[in-house]
Amino acid sequence: MKKHLAVLAATAVLGVTSAFAANPFSDVTPQDWAYQAVAQLASQGVVNGYPDGTFQGQNNITRYEMAQMVAKAMVRQDRVDAEQNAIINRLANEFSAELNNLGVRVATLENKVGNFKFTGDARLRYKAKENDGRHSTFDYRGRVKFEATVNDNTKAVIRLIGEKQFGTAARPKTEVDRVYVQHNFGKYATVTAGRQNLIVGSGLAYDDTFEGAVATVGKDKLNATVGYGYLLAGPAKSAFVTAATPKQNHEVNTYQVNFMPTEKVAVKGYFVDFHKNEKTITPAEDFHGAAVDVNLTDKVWVGGEYVRAEQKGADGEAWIAGVGYGEASMAKAGTWGVKAQYFDVKDQAPLYGTTWNFVNADRKGVLATVDYTVAKNVGLSAYATIDTKDQADEAKPESYRAELNYKF
Template sequence: MKKHLAVLAATAVLGVTSAFAANPFSDVTPQDWAYQAVAQLASQGIVNGYPDGTFQGQNNITRFEMAQMVAKAMTRQGQVDAEQNAVINRLANEFSAELNSLGVRVSTLENKVGNFKFTGDARLRYTGNDTDTYTYKLDKEGNEAITPNNKSNFDYRGRVQFEATVNDNTKAVVRVAASKEFGAAGSPSTSIDRVYVQHNFGKYATTTVGRQDLFIGNGLTYDSDFEGAAVKFGKDTLNASVAYGYATDMAFKMVAGNETDTIVTKAPLFNEEQKDNAQLVVFQVNGKLGKDVKAGAFYTRVGATDATEAFSRTVLAPVGTALKDKSLDFYGVHANAKLGSKVAVDGEFAKFREIKHSNAWTAGVTYGNYNMKKQGTWSLKAQYTSLGEFAPVFASTYWAPANQNLKTWSVQGKYAVADNVGLAAYTTIDAKDQEGNKVSNFYRADLNYKF
């Protein structure tokens, strides 16, 4: 294949659109039919010429030269769509020997056996509270139990994910996880926590069916397991999604503070007659407002009235509150923006549609450029969080000692101690319940590894 044809194909694969890129090669003129393609890829650093400043497009391209183009294309995989990614992956497999000789370390080459790819992570975690805490649990029938909590805890977790390519548009994923507290009796608890199939319908629609991640909004309300189906339409600039199924990690964890200890009330949110897990329909819209601002909104429909009745009996009745309406639907909005190369701000708001005292909001500012893949990168974040007595917060991305009836400042630091090794530390500051009573401050430190 001639070099001119190769670069023309590369522009199609990568979707490069630098219409006014300058041409750096003396032997490629504006009259050349491949002028635009060569100039575009040169401006992106994907093709290079010879030391004398020529491109020599009349010559056949060698496998080694093609491998160099593929290696540079692989660095742009996060900027192209699923169809273009599939082409790049096929090229990477075809030129795997040449890429290895270049020292290219890419998971699609190193971690792939046949049509299987595997990745994983490991974590060492330390968590604690600055005072004694107690948990007041209510089961599905409203039975009570009060137990003391360990003031600190040290545990570990490992996960391995297997991804099988079915065809260019379909993949199947299974993830195995194991975790255990250091010093606890018995073996680590092991489970298959992700099992799903994902299919792309062209460039603008993707469906995922099975046990998967559900990320509502920016993560304030829910970031955990979900069993069901999800469909996403659009691209990063503007997309919409709908998910239907059962959330496995929905329970109320309210806090009540005083001067000596903290009581955390836990109660399940469930649909008794249909499923033990809460039945949800989640509608979301997300998009970009310019280059550096992202925003979105969501509405979550909680199915059936049995969940409402369970919530009234196990959560509201013990504190003398009644729920008149038969809806636990909740909604919210969120946004984040970059303010320069190292400063970013974010915020989110959520509430139940028909429950008073359910406002939840958070706002934070981050400084730094932490990237776990790059040793020496770091970031610092300061955040304020206010969660109403009945806030619709269940499995939040934001670390906190409770999900309801809490207001607190928090700070977080992250540092990449080595490539793919990250250290994170977090603590709340002056945590209180909504009535101003002191709540035990919570702290956490993680050492994370990715492979």
């Protein structure tokens, strides 16, 4: 392939649009059909010329030169759409050997066999409750996720999990906890169907397993999701739960809008509609809520979430708000972050599978969190509640947790 053709293809992949970029090459004139493409990519640092100031676009491009362009394109992957991202990934596959020689780590190729990729994590965890030695436990968990590329727009995912508490007689609990297919419909629509994780808002009301379909339409700055299916976390919901009849999980529709007015601000609004039927004597109440996250600086975060059950009034409210400093990245040893969040959860608040496990109904107090990356892909997290009370202001036992997480 001639260099001019390769550069023209690269501008299409990267979506570079700086029409008035200056051309640095003496042998590419404004009359050249590839002048604008060459100038644009040169201004972005994606292409370089020779020491004598020429581009030599009439020559065939080498695999090494093409790999250099791919490496620079990979740096821009967070700024392109899904279709462009897929093209860059295919190019990274094709030029993986040259990229490795350039010292570029191609994350999408690691742990991959053909069109099959696997990742996973492991955790060791200690949990304790103040003045209650019976509730001090130590457990372990391992998860492996297998992801298969069906075609350019479709992938299938299966995740296996195994977990057990130390010292118990039972064998480790093992199951397939995620099975879903995800398909992209063009650049702006995605549908995920199967057993998947669902986060409503920032997770105060629900961050757990969901069986159903979720459709997302829009881009990162503004998108909307609609879901239909079953919430698998939370207490039994049917009055017909007996030893012979398993619990009936909630059948729901979920609606959520996500908006990022700036790169540092994220706002979410949602509504969850529970299906009612003649078998449900004590149906769960529909609920709505909103969440906001603001990065005041690169290291300072503030955020919160509010949720309310439609028919419960003040007894169905819950909120959490806090501030954080720093950020622990599993990819970089020595990074750390701390958070302090105040929570206030009324007796009938709609918490079915909250991401904050210490946040329970009829409780209020402070949740303190510390995260530290011990080594690359090894993180230590510690949590503790402070000044926990019920809604009548009676003191309640504090909870503590420490966990060591590994990613691979």
